[in-house]
Amino acid sequence: DGGIxxxxxxxxxxxxxxxxxxxxxxxxxxxxxWYRQDPGQGLRLIYYSQIVNDFQKGDxxxxxxxxxxxxxxxxxxxxxxxxNPTAFYLCASSLGPRKPQHFGDGTRLSIx
Amino acid sequence: DQQVKQNSPSLSVQEGRISILNCDYTNSMFDYxxxxxxxxxxxPTFLISISSIxxxxxxxxxxxxxxxxxxxxxxxxxxxxxxxxxxxxxxxSLLYGGSQGxxxxxxxxxxxxxx
Numbered sequence: 512d513g514g515i516x517x518x519x520x521x522x523x524x525x526x527x528x529x530x531x532x533x534x535x536x537x538x539x540x541x542x543x544x545w546y547r548q549d550p551g552q553g554l555r556l557i558y559y560s561q562i563v564n565d566f567q568k569g570d571x572x573x574x575x576x577x578x579x580x581x582x583x584x585x586x587x588x589x590x591x592x593x594x595n596p597t598a599f600y601l602c603a604s605s606l607g608p609r610k611p612q613h614f615g616d617g618t619r620l621s622i623x
Numbered sequence: 624d625q626q627v628k629q630n631s632p633s634l635s636v637q638e639g640r641i642s643i644l645n646c647d648y649t650n651s652m653f654d655y656x657x658x659x660x661x662x663x664x665x666x667p668t669f670l671i672s673i674s675s676i677x678x679x680x681x682x683x684x685x686x687x688x689x690x691x692x693x694x695x696x697x698x699x700x701x702x703x704x705x706x707x708x709x710x711x712x713x714x715x716s717l718l719y720g721g722s723q724g725x726x727x728x729x730x731x732x733x734x735x736x737x738x
Contacts, residue, residue: 553731
């Protein structure tokens with residue numbers, strides 16, 4: 512079955528620690544995205560990548576980093592510079608600009 | 624400033640009746656609109672989309688209407704079923720420009736369909 516896999520589903524981080532969230536897709540989509548959702552809020556774009564080895568900052572990129580070395584993979588690192596990292600993180604992919612984005616089931620990150 | 628607004632945080636509807644979810648936008652350059660459905664602790668699921676060259680798109684029980692002059696779109700679900708209970712997000716995107724394809728989401732409307 513084709514889809515987007517995010518792991519882990521739950522993640523705990525200590526203060527000052529970097530953590531990496533995994534996102535893998537087997538849909539052969541060129542574009543991939545990372546969003547953050549906070550309670551009662553919509554999804555806000557962190558980073559996006561339209562093609563391998565290229566990525567762009569979204570609206571709230573500060574404190575985050577990404578890489579896109581393979582078409583299938585778009586990991587997100589939440590660095591210690593992100594002062595409020597507790598949130599639900601969603602990864603998505605799409606065939607292109609006028610195609611729907613398809614989402615994984617998310618990773619919930621909490622601070623210990 | 625919010626570019627995509629869903630002004631009703633919640634909506635309650637009786638099973639079998641019509642559910643109407645509304646969405647307003649401020650950027651007249653948006654030209655592609657989508658509706659997503661989301662259950663707790665899951666990712667959003669794509670429901671239906673519409674491009675700015677149309678004013679209506681239908682898929683089974685779901686119909687999206689677009690009123691460009693009013694910068695307003697709505698999602699109609701007929702008939703509503705208890706399984707439709709979820710949070711519905713409206714999203715919009717630009718076709719051109721550096722951020723083409725990126726989605727701007729509203730804050731969502733929680734729909735409850737009562738048996």
